[in-house]
Amino acid sequence: MVLKQHSNNTIDQVRKGVSRTQEQHNNHVLLSRVVEAKNIDPLLFFEAGKTFFEGERTFWANPSFNTILVGLGKAHEIEVDRSANRFDEVETKWKELINQLDDKNEMKYGTGPILFGGFSFDPKRNKTSLWNDFSNATFVLPKILLSVIDGECYFTFNHISGPNGDTEVLDNIEEIKNQLVNSMNEKIGHHEEMKKEFVKSEVNPEKWMSSVKEVVNDIKNGDVEKVVLAREINLTFKNQINIDEVLFNLREQQPMSYLFVFENKHACFIGASPERLIKKKANTIKSTCLAGSIGRGQTINLDQELGKQLLQDQKNMIEHEVVVSMIKEAMIASCKTISSSNRPQLLKMRHIQHLYTPIKGEAKSDVSLLSMVKKLHPTPALGGFPSNKAIEKIREVELLDRGWYAAPIGWVDGNDNGEFAVAIRSGLLRGKDASLFAGCGIVADSDPIEEYKETNIKFKPMLSALGGLEDESN
């Protein structure tokens, strides 16, 4: 097995080598090269990527924007459509591919071979045609990855070749990258305005509110403690939706969120989520409890007043506490030590404020990122509590197919670093059509109309980015 690094001194870049790994069973070799780059705007690069990779682009940014990943093309795909063991299977397949990489320990966080993808919310729910192109787990190793880590830019080129694969293909991929970077300069500032003409329809809001009522009764009867119920709205635009413009808008309008895009042929799953599921960097893991919501005030005083109200509101506190207790338990079981605050703080987004409790821990040595995803999904912020009963209830009463909504989306590298968010404040774009999803934690004191209003606030980030929010002020 060849596992060595070739240095190439002809190019004046800090690190240009090739890592190789050989998959045990089929003799395929993963070739991967990392090079440094100067000041590449990730959104412009994503946009430029359309020329060669339309339908095969991915985007990820964390809220502080110090980890941004743009993936173009597919060097490799891991897809699991069966429901059982999907988290383990993705991890096993990824490790098979990556484990023999000779110098993966030298890879800087967020660079090198990185797998990006997501899971469906509930693999046991029958899939509707809306989510046809999305499996219960789909992960992509891109041909070209742009990583912007703490402001530093890197390109990684990946290719899987036959047993004797040479690095010529990587040179070709690098050449494509050069063409894309050159074409970016022509595009700066040129943005087609998306037509804002659209027809909007809500999927049966009355039925949704009556389901909330039904669930409240179940909770009062003691069948279940909390259930998150989601609903869907659909927009049909006059023109094709411009994904690049939606992403530009999300970056501008939701700077405190995880931004994610997963293009899949003609469909595109996109969103701006405030909620981390799990982050792992070396052995440090971090999760976030985010549940309990109120709107933003139009003046500073009003806004603070609303925040205060949320922090003291019994119903929202219960919604939040159920999440804290489940995530804390999972973190305690997986960590040598954990730390979290005793009281929730406020997390203020453009349209909404939430109760927020971050939790941090030092993971035990056998704990992997994907094992944490498996353990945590779905938290009671997305499913409910107890989880099994809540999911059964969701299957019974929810009209929509959640697909990838409210499920883990994120990335993992060759050293088991990575991060997953929960894919809320999101939508599926297909041509001229957008399907948007939003849900609410239902507890004993939930009022159907208030919960309905809460979902309306949660639709706003995507509506606004699509140019489909009539009035930004309410």
Ligand SMILES: C=C(O[C@H]1C=CC=C(C(=O)O)[C@@H]1O)C(=O)O
């Ligand atoms: C399920 C969603 O939000 C969750 C996250 C934060 C606050 C929530 C709430 O207050 O109900 C939800 O649990 C959604 O945005 O679709």
Ligand SMILES: [Mg+2]
């Ligand atoms: Mg709520």
